[in-house]
Structures are given as C-alpha cells and as structure tokens.
Amino acid sequence: MAEKTKLFTRIKFYRIRIEPRLSEPPAWYPPLISVGALILALILGGILIKLAGGDPIRSYAHIAKASFGNIGVISDTIVKATPILMTALACSIAFRMKLWNIGAEGQFIMGAFGASAIVLTKVLPPETSRWVFIPLMMLAGMAGGAIWGFIPGYLKAKFNVNEIISSLMLNYIAVAWVNFWIFAVWTEAGFQMSPKFPLNAWLPRLTDYAQNIPALSGLTTHMGLLFGILAAVILWLVVFRSCWGYEIRLIGDNPQAARYAGVNIAKNTLLVMMLSGALAGLGGMSEVSGMVHRLQTAPIAAGYGFTGIIVAWLSKLNPLAIIFVSILFGALILAGREIQPSGVPKMIQGIILVCLIASDFLLRYRVRIVNTAEEK
Amino acid sequence: MAQPNLPNNPDPSPAQPPFVVEMRGIVKRFPGVLANDHVDFELRPGEIHALLGENGAGKSTLMNVLAGLYRQDSGVIKINGVPVTFSSPRDAINAGIGMIHQHFMLVPSQTVTENILLGLDNPRFILNLSRYDSKIAELGKQFGLEVDPRAKIWQLSVGEQQRVEILKMLYRGANVLIMDEPTAVLAPQEIEGLFSILRSMTAQGKSIIFISHKLNEITAIADRVTVLRRGKVTAAGQPARGLTRQQLANLMVGRDVIFNLEKKPVQRGEVVLDIQDVHADNDKGLPALRGVSINVCAGEIVGLAGVAGNGQRELSQVITGLRKCKQGRIYLNGETVSNRSVIFGIQRGMAYIPEDRTHVGTAPNLSVTDNVIMRKYRQSPISQYGLLNMPLAVKYANELKQAYDIIVPHVSTPVRLLSGGNLQRVILAREISGQPQFMVAVQPTRGLDVGAIEGVHRLLLAQREAGAAILLISEELEELLSLSDRIYVIYEGKIMGEVKIEPGEPDPGLIETIGLMMTGTPLEQIEQQGVRVHG
Numbered sequence A: 001m002a003e004k005t006k007l008f009t010r011i012k013f014y015r016i017r018i019e020p021r022l023s024e025p026p027a028w029y030p031p032l033i034s035v036g037a038l039i040l041a042l043i044l045g046g047i048l049i050k051l052a053g054g055d056p057i058r059s060y061a062h063i064a065k066a067s068f069g070n071i072g073v074i075s076d077t078i079v080k081a082t083p084i085l086m087t088a089l090a091c092s093i094a095f096r097m098k099l100w101n102i103g104a105e106g107q108f109i110m111g112a113f114g115a116s117a118i119v120l121t122k123v124l125p126p127e128t129s130r131w132v133f134i135p136l137m138m139l140a141g142m143a144g145g146a147i148w149g150f151i152p153g154y155l156k157a158k159f160n161v162n163e164i165i166s167s168l169m170l171n172y173i174a175v176a177w178v179n180f181w182i183f184a185v186w187t188e189a190g191f192q193m194s195p196k197f198p199l200n201a202w203l204p205r206l207t208d209y210a211q212n213i214p215a216l217s218g219l220t221t222h223m224g225l226l227f228g229i230l231a232a233v234i235l236w237l238v239v240f241r242s243c244w245g246y247e248i249r250l251i252g253d254n255p256q257a258a259r260y261a262g263v264n265i266a267k268n269t270l271l272v273m274m275l276s277g278a279l280a281g282l283g284g285m286s287e288v289s290g291m292v293h294r295l296q297t298a299p300i301a302a303g304y305g306f307t308g309i310i311v312a313w314l315s316k317l318n319p320l321a322i323i324f325v326s327i328l329f330g331a332l333i334l335a336g337r338e339i340q341p342s343g344v345p346k347m348i349q350g351i352i353l354v355c356l357i358a359s360d361f362l363l364r365y366r367v368r369i370v371n372t373a374e375e376k
Numbered sequence B: 001m002a003q004p005n006l007p008n009n010p011d012p013s014p015a016q017p018p019f020v021v022e023m024r025g026i027v028k029r030f031p032g033v034l035a036n037d038h039v040d041f042e043l044r045p046g047e048i049h050a051l052l053g054e055n056g057a058g059k060s061t062l063m064n065v066l067a068g069l070y071r072q073d074s075g076v077i078k079i080n081g082v083p084v085t086f087s088s089p090r091d092a093i094n095a096g097i098g099m100i101h102q103h104f105m106l107v108p109s110q111t112v113t114e115n116i117l118l119g120l121d122n123p124r125f126i127l128n129l130s131r132y133d134s135k136i137a138e139l140g141k142q143f144g145l146e147v148d149p150r151a152k153i154w155q156l157s158v159g160e161q162q163r164v165e166i167l168k169m170l171y172r173g174a175n176v177l178i179m180d181e182p183t184a185v186l187a188p189q190e191i192e193g194l195f196s197i198l199r200s201m202t203a204q205g206k207s208i209i210f211i212s213h214k215l216n217e218i219t220a221i222a223d224r225v226t227v228l229r230r231g232k233v234t235a236a237g238q239p240a241r242g243l244t245r246q247q248l249a250n251l252m253v254g255r256d257v258i259f260n261l262e263k264k265p266v267q268r269g270e271v272v273l274d275i276q277d278v279h280a281d282n283d284k285g286l287p288a289l290r291g292v293s294i295n296v297c298a299g300e301i302v303g304l305a306g307v308a309g310n311g312q313r314e315l316s317q318v319i320t321g322l323r324k325c326k327q328g329r330i331y332l333n334g335e336t337v338s339n340r341s342v343i344f345g346i347q348r349g350m351a352y353i354p355e356d357r358t359h360v361g362t363a364p365n366l367s368v369t370d371n372v373i374m375r376k377y378r379q380s381p382i383s384q385y386g387l388l389n390m391p392l393a394v395k396y397a398n399e400l401k402q403a404y405d406i407i408v409p410h411v412s413t414p415v416r417l418l419s420g421g422n423l424q425r426v427i428l429a430r431e432i433s434g435q436p437q438f439m440v441a442v443q444p445t446r447g448l449d450v451g452a453i454e455g456v457h458r459l460l461l462a463q464r465e466a467g468a469a470i471l472l473i474s475e476e477l478e479e480l481l482s483l484s485d486r487i488y489v490i491y492e493g494k495i496m497g498e499v500k501i502e503p504g505e506p507d508p509g510l511i512e513t514i515g516l517m518m519t520g521t522p523l524e525q526i527e528q529q530g531v532r533v534h535g
C-alpha cells in the first residue's frame, strides 16, 4: 500500500515538457526518426488488426506479398505509383516556393482530359502513328494541367488570391467538366465513359513486348514510369542546378531577399504554378494513355493529387526521394485493392502518415520529462 | 516546509554569496567551432557587467548557456552559490535569469499585458485583464519602464517593445537580466532612456549582463567588463572605469585598432548618382520622401545623417529599385534608374548593403554559397545558359570566406547558424567583391566588433580610392564624420542641408550644426541665426 502511494506521488511530480529545439539535430537523427515512425505505425496497425480479430503478422505478410510478392504485383505497384510520382513532383516544386498548390488533383484530371481530347475529337485519324499521337497527347496533357495551374497562379500573382482555396475549388470544376464531356459528348453507348482509344494512342507497356521476351507477358508497367523518373531527375537539376531553381528556392526561403536579389516574384508564381500543373497534367496523360485507355472519371479522379501532396511532403520536397516514397504508396494502394477487408491497408496507410507527419515534430521540438518536485 | 533539516548545519543564515552568477570552466563546442573554451564568468549583485568580444567570440553562446538555451559540454554554473543545471529557458527563469534577445518575441496583435502573461501557468486563462494591467503598470513605474499596458505591440516603437521584453522578464521574477546587443536596434535618444532604466534596476538590486560592440556605451554604463576572444577570456571582470576605448579594443582583438583611418585625398570625378526631387511613400502609404535632391560623385563617400525613420530606408529602396518613386527622377551615370527593376541597377554595377541583414540581406536556410551568389547568379561564369556552375560557385564562396575572414566551418552551412558579425561579412563580401561603380551602404557596421568596423571602413575607403561613388546611410555620426567627404542631413523626408567635411578633427560647431539639422532646423535658418549672433 505504502509502496503504491509513494510511486503515485513520485509519478505525480513528473511532467512531460515540450520545448523548441534550438540547435540542429545531428545528421543521423532525421532518418532514424522516420524509420522509428514507420515501425511504430506498423506496431499500432498490428494492434488494431489484432483488436479487429485478425492476425497482424499474416496480414502484413499478405500486404507485402500483394505488393512486392512477385514480378507481376511489383509491376502493378509501379503502375499505381506512376501517377502519384507525377503529382508529388508537381506539388514539390510549388511547395518549394511556398505556393500551396492543393490543385494537383484537378490539374491531373485536366491533363487526362487534354490528352483524351486529342484522341476523341478525332482531329487525327485513329491509324495515325504512335510517334505522332503520343507526343501530341503529352503536349495536350501538359497544356491542360498548366492552364489549370495558371488560373490560381494568376489570381495569386495579380490579386493575391489565396491559392489554397482557388486551386482546391478548381479540383471540383475539373471533375464536373470531364463529367460533362463523357456524359454528353463522348459517351460510349450512354455509359459514363468515352470509347476506348485506338491502340496507337496507348503508351507502350512491357507486356507489348511479350512476343520477343515472354517474361514480360502480363506486365502492365507503361512508359509513364519513364516519364516520371525522367521528370524527377530533370526537376532535381532544375531546382538545385539552374538559375530558375535558385530563384524558386530563394523565394521559398525569404521572399524579401528574393526581391532584393532582383527576382520577379509574380512572374515566378505564374511560372511555377504552370510547371506544377503541367507535371500533374503529364501524370493525367500517362494514366489515361498508359493505364485506363479511355476517359472515365472514376479511375482518373482517384485522389492521386491529394496523395501527391503527402508524398511530396514526406520526401521533404526532394524530387529523387519522391520516386521511392511514391512506390511505397503505390504498394499500399495496391494492397488495399488486393486484400479483403480492404479497410486494413487504408487504415495502415493512415497510421503511417500520421506517425510520419507527427515525427516531424520531433525534429523541431524535444520532449523532456522533468521532475517538478526537484524544482521547488 | 518539506525541506529536511540538514544535520550539522550550524549556520542558519549564510552570508550573501559574493556572486549571483558564477560560471566556471564553461566549454561549448559546435560542429567545427569551439565557441566557449573554459570560460569563467562572475556577476556580482547589483552590477552592470559588460561582455565584450569580437564577432563570433562566443558571447551569445555563453549567455545562451546561462539562459538555458544551450547545454554546456562541461563546466559548472552556480546561482547564488548553488550549482544548477538548466535544460530549458524555463529552468533558467525559475532560477531568476532572464534573457532578452536581439529579435523580440512578441505577438504584434496582442496588448502589452497579454504578451507579458503569455505562456505563464498562472494565470492560465486570463479572465480579469484590467487587474493585470494595473499590476504591470505598477511594475513598470517601479523601474521607470513606462508603457501603456493596454497598447497593442504593433503600435509601439522598437524602444518601447524592448521595455515590454524587460517587463516580461521582471514579471517572471528575473533577478539577473541578460541583454544581447540591446542598443543595436535603438536610436540615440532611446539608448539614453535604456541606460536610465538599467541604472534604476541595478539600484533596486537587479544585476545586468550587457553585450555591446559600442565601446563608448561600455565605458558609460558598465561597472565591470569581461572580454572574450575566440572563446577564451582575455580580461575577467576588470573595472570599467578608467579603461580607455583603445585599451578595450586591444583586449578584444589583440592588436591596436585605428579608430580614425587616414582618408587619402581623391580627385572627385563625375556625378554618378543624381537624385532629383524624389517623392515616395512608405509601407503604410504615407509620404516618406518629400522632394529629396542629392548627388554622389565618383571617388567620394557621401554621408546621409538623420535620426532613424526619417526616410533613409525608403531612399535606399528607391535608389535600388525596390520602391516606386512617385515623383522626381534618379540617374545613374546619366541613365534613369528610378522605377526600373532591381536587376537594372545590379547590371549597371550598383551594390547595396541593406540595413536588415536577416530579413532582407540573406536567405537564412540557404548555404553561404547560395547567399554569396545572390546578386550575381545570372552572370557568367557563375551561370551559363541558365545553369548554375555549382563547383565554381563553391570555389568563389571559399575565396570570399578567405578574403573577408568569414568564420564558418564550411560554405555549405546555412547562414542562419552564423554569428551576427559573420553574417554581415557575408553581405559585405558579396556586395564589395563585384567592384561596384556605385554603392548604397545602410548601417554597414551595425553589430560589428571594433576590429571588423575598422575592416569595413578600410574596404569602403578602398572602394572610394578605386573611384566608386558611395552613399553611406548611418545613424552613427562619428562614422559619418570620419568617412564622408560631404554629409547631407535628412529630416522627415526632406534634406535640411549639406556640409563639407574637411580632413582632420571635426570642429564642434559643425557637429552642432548637424545636430540641429537632424532635429529639423534647415541649414539656411541656422546660418541666418549664426550671422545674427555674430553680427
């Protein structure tokens, strides 16, 4: 009894304190924290699976198998990761300048629309060569996204309209716009989707080469991945090795210093929002042309733009890191589709996110347990 | 009450320990820098103790250790004779130690009282503000810190905000007050005000640690001085009375400092900068410049004197293209530069040392390299075809680091980790290294140590000898008098007059004239009255 009260009073005198971190943590600290957060998330997820009556170890093994188990599912993971990679790159460049573009979703959809319009307006005959179709669709996709980025960019640069609100609102308009076209104009026999694209408007997939290399049979990884990786490398070079990227970093860190250095902030706001939109738009193009092969709202407006925000943030806006993080997210999404009940991977995805984002807190603050009794 | 009675403690009331703060053998290491190397420091009750030292000597670090912001690697801190370990500023303030930083940490939209109560456990929720208002007003009166407790922070001047910071610490029961370069942000009259506050606080038993680079302030206010050099103590608690400026400077930098550099005669060249009847508004949209006309020629330094806030900032911005001119024109070598872009000026060899080095002059999270290329990243060979040549930029940054003595372990370090003086050197290196034709320097020596000030003055004079035209905007009259060939005085956006500075000791009449102009008397009026007196 006495022991117990003593323990209680002792605990009572301990308090947890949170204080801003004033010196830089050592270099090994951030990665360690991220890994720790990931492990913690998996443990928490495991507990929840257990509570729901499942077997955590088997569930995790299943998720791993469903997304990385064999070459077929790895290919599917990559297919899922491709649109996320593009939208995350789109977000990263805008965020780098502290432009909060929440509209990658809408820009992605408009990119898909632009690319589809090349096919569906029948300006080109269906038997046109791939070498004409694909580049034109890419251009149209990027243009569609860029226009959707231009609008909030212009409003911000000219009238200082909050880009969070305007870009978010444009997402809904993009969905409604595409719906209008597939309901009213390009509908396939009354269904809410366009007819399938002619084969020449499809991005090449690995499985297309199965005749020569049988191992590739059934692998749907398409050229969009290549666009994504290329875009990531180019974006890295732009950000860290070009004058324009330097200006973007300068504005992002201190707009007043940027002005002093002679950087035109309004112009860059416009350009960066357009670049961001174009990257998301290219993602939309790659998705319709590489994966869906028709214009249809459901598979296009699947929230890739929002996942991109998270991936960009978790990658600390580094384009090269985005490649790997988007593959991780692709795997989680795929697992969500594969396993029943599908709530589990979604939930784990959520827990991982919360843990990773919360762990960021530990980089900026430190937590101390203090003995308040001693202080008195 | 719960204090156990210590056995064998025959002395119930120990004599007042001789020191309120005693630091012994403090060592603090940062990656690549030994910021404090076995530093001893003692503070007596009721004294003003000045802490002096070169830029990067470790003054702020030592005080951050005392205030619980950093943890020392080794060494002991005793408060009133009792060893303590602080692991947060809260621990320090509980022990009666409060630090006032150079950058104030106040919420602009809240009142003085709200700011003072912010973050306290008691009261956690403020229900009856007016009760606290009067409490704070009383505390203010006690120490001569007059501020209206109900005023919002944004309505207050810098000096008043500083008083709020002091009040905040006093309200939390601070017995020892650490002030890191408190005068750097103040106008001369405000400095006098601060000094009388400090005196009234020590008279009531508080102890003060005072960091400053201005030696005349030290001799005016401090009782004792401790000097640091490269992390080590070079003078420990010497009485300040009787120390000359030269002696102090010598202790700081370890050599003789020349306060009045020789100004070589330079043949004055063509007019480089010509400002004609310029009008401009300030940030709030009120007129800040009301018909300013001045000119600067090649090979001369022209000073602009005036009390802070009389349009100096706006004038520098109008010249460099950061602010629109409403009326009037500015010519650089005969070409209009007013209402053009900033790049326009940069491309024509205009250099600019802005007054606010953290908010305007640098990007804090970017590296030293990124910061030194800030105004020439568009030019070959730093960039070609829009691509940056990073190896070359790094090499360039390393050259500047060498040439301008920037103390930093590596040029990839983000500049926010640099000491104040080193940050200023980064800016100076960047601006001067381009061999500018014309330069606007606003408060170029603010926050620099005496040795560094001498260095900056040498650099400015060298630029003058190389034929550059320099507009020097400063609140330090002494600096203006020793460097300038001519001085304009600005008051409420108007030029009150222009005086020529002859080599040698400035005569007192001239200083008086400038002082009168700074308070709003035009030169013509002074001369007429002077004529009347003599006549």
Ligand SMILES: Nc1ncnc2c1ncn2[C@@H]1O[C@H](COP(=O)(O)OP(=O)(O)OP(=O)(O)O)[C@@H](O)[C@H]1O
Pocket (backbone or CB within 6 Å): A022, A023, A024, B030, B031, B033, B035, B053, B054, B055, B056, B057, B058, B059, B060, B061, B062, B407, B408, B417, B418, B419, B420, B421, B422, B447
């Ligand atoms: N958080 C930090 N991380 C790394 N280095 C630091 C940090 N803080 C200070 N330093 C380094 O420690 C040294 C001492 O810095 P400190 O700020 O104490 O100088 P100071 O005497 O206050 O100089 P100044 O007069 O320029 O303000 C400098 O070389 C500085 O670059």
Ligand SMILES: [Mg+2]
Pocket (backbone or CB within 6 Å): B059, B060, B061, B180, B419, B420
């Ligand atoms: Mg300092």
